Amino acid sequence: IEIHVPPLRERREDIPLLAAHFLESYAARYGREIDGMTREAVELLAGYEWPGNVRELKNVIERAVAYVKGPVITPEELPEVVVRSARRQDRYTFRDWKQMTLERLEKEFLEKTLAEHSGNVSHTAKALDIHRSTLQRLMRRWNISAS
Structure with a gap:
């Protein structure tokens, strides 16, 4: 293996x-x-x-x-x-800058959407049309708390 x-x-x-x-x-x-x-x-x-x-x-x-x-x-x-x-x-290559920009945008978007739903993970996941566990994984990746 x-x-x-x-x-x-x-x-x-x-x-x-x-x-x-x-x-x-x-x-x-x-x-x-x-x-x-x-x-x-x-x-x-x-x-x-x-x-x-x-x-x-x-x-x-x-x-x-x-x-x-x-x-x-x-x-x-x-x-x-x-x-x-x-x-x-x-x-940095263009690919590096693009990746860093996408990562920053993803984190900011998740934080904004969570705030719009008062930190409620279930409601946020539903609004984003993703599974709750996917949102939780992304929150862990970006060190985002629900509160």
Whole structure:
């Protein structure tokens, strides 16, 4: 049986969830009180190519946990190579930009539709003409709560 797992650079939507998992794990291991990451830090992580794949992300988060001075990881705690590379927007292909735009629109559309239905998942799913479980999966993917 062969299982193909695409590289992290092709699963950018997984980066925030993986980073949060590693952050929680390393914060507990090192006894650090860390509440999370700034939006910019998460965006920089999502914008990096990750040639070392998940292992590199894991190492970057461990390093950030070790160096963070406050309760939140900011871009200052990220390695310069991640920050510099992620900020070079000219490296994105049209396909990358299109995918990021579609993902952003999908998330915003789901948030708007949920708000219009007062967070009621069943009513929102019906309005979107999708199954309730599909909506719940999308909500988990985009870290959207019903409230």
